[in-house]
Amino acid sequence: MEAQQAAVEPSLKASSSSSTSSSHSQRDLLVSHLAASFPAYTPLALSLKNTPTALPVSPSSPSTVLDFSSSVKREDRGVSVPDSLADGVPRLGRSPEGSARPGGGHRRDQWWSNMNPDPRRDTPRLGGEENHTQEDSKEALSLGSMCDGVGSRQNPWSKMTSRGLRMQLWLNGDLSQNTHIKPAHNQAEGQTSASCSPAPAEGTPSQTSASCSPAPAEGTPSQTSASCSPPPGSPLSSAEESLNGLGGDRDPLAPQAPSLEPPSGEPSGGESQPGTPLPLPGPITGLSIQETIAMSPELDTYVLTKKVKEVLTDNNLGQRLFGESILGLTQGSVSDLLARPKPWHKLSLKGREPFVRMQFWLQDPHKVEKLMDMKRLEKKAYLKRRHSSLSDGHSVDGGLAGPDFLQSASPQHQQPPQLYQKKIRVVLGPEEKEALKRAYQEKPYPSPKTIEELASQLHLKTSTVINWFHNYRSVTALSG
DNA sequence: GACTAGAATCCGGGCACTGC
DNA sequence: GCAGTGCCCGGATTCTAGTC
Structure with missing residues (x-):
């Protein structure tokens, strides 16, 4: 934690300064630090919800602000009325004002604005906040959330959503406007990282033609697609x-x-x-x-x-x-x-x-x-399995249909199970629910000790018990 | 394939605690 | 008093398992 913060803080300072060429080494350090700290999200190999592995972050990753700004239609969505308000049902709980407060959806707008800076709206702000700096990036998160994100509640990459990712990107420098990623030095890195600085760095040799600058001038024959993309053949380029x-x-x-x-x-x-x-x-x-x-x-x-x-x-x-x-x-x-x-x-x-x-x-x-191939393979594997199971005297019907079957049919699923493990859904039995309800009647906000006891009595995970109380409070609040 | 209940997760906000 | 931190909460959302 402290170490992580120690790594973060210099980068914050560096990124908030107008020149970041000097932060190159810090950035490298940070990136490598993050690479060590954050689990990876490897959607190709893993399921969406699967266990992350080492983060393939390197300075060469196309960690770039993609050049969307020239073609992106800003999300002009007006006021997004939360469902809870749209249906006119007042919500109980601590924050009915939560929906109305300046935060809420607005914060998402902020996020989007930060992710997709609109040059047309890029007017100097009052108070001299000309630059999109630390303040900008941080203001969308509360202290608690920052703390959660950086500290006690770090999420694995696979579980990050917009805000977490935004923080990550910001740390990487992509969201700090003034952070110019210096071209990487080594050849391998040069292919991508060099090219993906958010904006062409002043005085930086155009080593790559290649900046993924957010808004290349219209009409400029942009090298972006060629240079910001991964090496030819890499699907990322097409993506x-x-x-x-x-x-x-x-x-x-x-x-x-x-x-x-x-x-x-x-x-x-x-x-x-x-x-x-x-x-x-x-x-x-x-x-x-x-x-x-x-x-x-x-x-x-x-x-x-x-x-x-x-x-x-x-x-x-x-x-x-x-x-x-x-x-x-x-x-x-x-x-x-x-x-x-x-x-x-x-x-x-x-x-x-x-x-x-x-x-x-x-x-x-x-x-x-x-997909057709998969279908065929699936069928083939199913028949094969069915045959072998029948010969073993076990039925394959039911239990092996669906994902389980698919997983077992896939050679890739012979890899360490945690990589392909599906999230197991807990289905509480009626007795467990009844016990939890009784406990809820007694104490809607159970102490950790009570939760522990309930969990052990019902043979549940404490997190499951906590979730149940959480959800049940929501449900009862809504219905009550 | 459509639909639903509900478990799990995400996230901002609030508050207590601690150290300066 | 203030900033930083850690924890817990509610509300919203996502997504699985089960059912039709």
């Missing part, structure tokens, strides 16, 4: 470019540059296996996809889902296969997403991820073939 081209007033599915084509030769995602979630094309790092999502301009979720539905129905592909293979979600979630896509601006970072993945998938020319 990011595709997203770059997804300004809100453009058809999210509109054909993109040739680079949208997945790497030639090997179909993107390589040898897909049934049950292997998220076969995004190629080795996209977790950081990249997360950043891509965070920086992604507004996608038209309705158009996106409509297109996905069309492709699935046209090719007789099931939601389950699609969900588990592409999105890492269950059939029910896919159904929900496709039937009732939320507007982009109402989605958190996490909520946007499936749509970004849909977008990736739709742009894959081999998408149908790959």
Whole structure:
């Protein structure tokens, strides 16, 4: 904790200064420190909810503010009325004013504004806050939240959402306007990191043509796509470019540059296996996809889902296969997403991820073939398993259908189980619920000791008991 | 494939405590 | 008194398992 803060603080100072070339080494230190501290989010290899591994952060990661600003339609969503207010039902609890207070949705606007600085609105502020500095980045988080994020409640990368990610990006320098990432020195790094400074650093040799400057002048033949993208063949290039081209007033599915084509030769995602979630094309790092999502301009979720539905129905592909293979979600979630896509601006970072993945998938020319292959493999594996199970005298019906079956069918799931472990849903039995309710009647706010006791008596995790009380308080508050 | 209950998670806010 | 920190809370959201 202290060490982490020690690492953070210099970077805060560095990033708030106008020149950051001197912070290069600090930044490197910070990045490597973060690489050691933060678990990774590796969506390609892992399920959405799976255990993170080492963060593949390096100075060379395209940790960049993507060049969205020129094409991004700002989220002009007006006032987003929370459901709790929209339905006119007053909410109990401590913060009915919470929805009305200046924070709430406004903070998300702030986040979005920070992520997508609109040059048109980039007017000097009162009080001399010309620069987007530490203050700007921090003001969207309370002290408690900062503390939670940096200290006691650090989330693994896979669990970060907009704010957590924003902090991370800010730490990386991408959100601090004045942070100019110096081109990396070594060759390997040079390919990407060098090119992705938020803005062309003054006096910095244009080593790469290549800045992912937020707003290259219009009409400037931007090298961005070429230089900000990962090496040719890397799917990230297509991913990011595709997203770059997804300004809100453009058809999210509109054909993109040739680079949208997945790497030639090997179909993107390589040898897909049934049950292997998220076969995004190629080795996209977790950081990249997360950043891509965070920086992604507004996608038209309705158009996106409509297109996905069309492709699935046209090719007789099931939601389950699609969900588990592409999105890492269950059939029910896919159904929900496709039937009732939320507007982009109402989605958190996490909520946007499936749509970004849909977008990736739709742009894959081999998408149908790959899903078909998965379907075949799934069937083959199922039959094989069924055969062997029958010979063992065990039935495979029921228990092995669905994700479990998929996972067992996938060779990749022979890897350490924690990598592919699905979140186990706790289903409380009626007796457990009854006991919890009794305890609630007695004490809606149980002490840690009581929680411990309840947990051990009911053979539950303390977190489950805590969650139950939390949710039950919400439910009773709403109904009461 | 649609729908739902509810467990889990995210996040901002509030408050107590501590050290200066 | 103030800033920093840690913890807990409510509200909102996400997403799984189960059912139809």
